[in-house]
Amino acid sequence: MEHRIDKIKKQLHSQSYKLTPQREATVRVLLENETDHLSAEDVYLLVKEKAPEIGLATVYRTLELLSELKVVDKINFGDGVSRYDLRKEGAEHFHHHLVCIECGAVEEIEDDLLGDVEKIVEGQWGFEVKDHRLTFHGICKVCQKQAVAASSTNESN
Amino acid sequence: MEHRIDKIKKQLHSQSYKLTPQREATVRVLLENETDHLSAEDVYLLVKEKAPEIGLATVYRTLELLSELKVVDKINFGDGVSRYDLRKEGAEHFHHHLVCIECGAVEEIEDDLLGDVEKIVEGQWGFEVKDHRLTFHGICKVCQKQAVAASSTNESN
DNA sequence: ATTACGGCGATAATCATTATCATTTTAGAA
């Protein structure tokens, strides 16, 4: 953890930004909730537990800054809010998401699934790919099971 | 065009919705600007040219309705607004986008690039894919050329 | 003709995000 904080600190310094206590607290919250997809409000509430004096605007500013530095990715699942997702260590590409349309659960996929597709896009469309966003919408394992269970209960229908 | 309007009319009727003049005017605007990615405000202004009495709220309501019926897809490129994109005739899948980070141009790709990837997701993660969103961010052909031109002009640097 | 209801337009309300501004903190320079 400290290692990753240090790394982010260096990234900030390289652009002559500082790792202020507020920024550090925000980064720690992101690290501690790496598997979630927190909104700015979520982050704000969590940071407040450790640093109650922080303001919402500062959280927004910090998330925006981290986003510019590509430390986090700003994503949007179609509900009205932006969510912030820490890039994995040394991750070249943005990871992918599986969003369940039943329960809303979001699962992450780290594997690079798009290598071939990117080659096609670059070759066939002459488009120089810098990043991508891939989200699948569908039914997660858990909800599939529940659907099966529900249909066997109501077999009379 | 009339054929597609008819089809949408039937889709509405099948859920006991009506194709009112306002809804028809909105659909026509979408059909006439099929290659664009209009925001609700954009649609509103265009519909107003034909039907000046229409209200913004009605446009939002209509777009929401069409979205539920899967006649349009609601997409989000990270600027603060939702955009609405007509599904192609008989398109099984949502199409993909290439967004240029230089000039903001958006190109569409109709080809199904994700067949193999979806198989992996279904097989390896047990996730039942219903739909997907794929957007590449990068540099479009035009901006690539301009970058080359600019660098040859400034070769002294 | 009456009524019930879906749909409408105008506009107020909401909610996430951004801008403003006075104050505080910080990193060097003196």
Add this chain to the structure above:
DNA sequence: TTCTAAAATGATAATGATTATCGCCGTAAT
């Protein structure tokens, strides 16, 4: 260490997209 300019912060106002409300209208069935 003290001073100073720039950067950062917190509180809050402003913005802007979207949604909710509400009174009214047109239609279709009674």
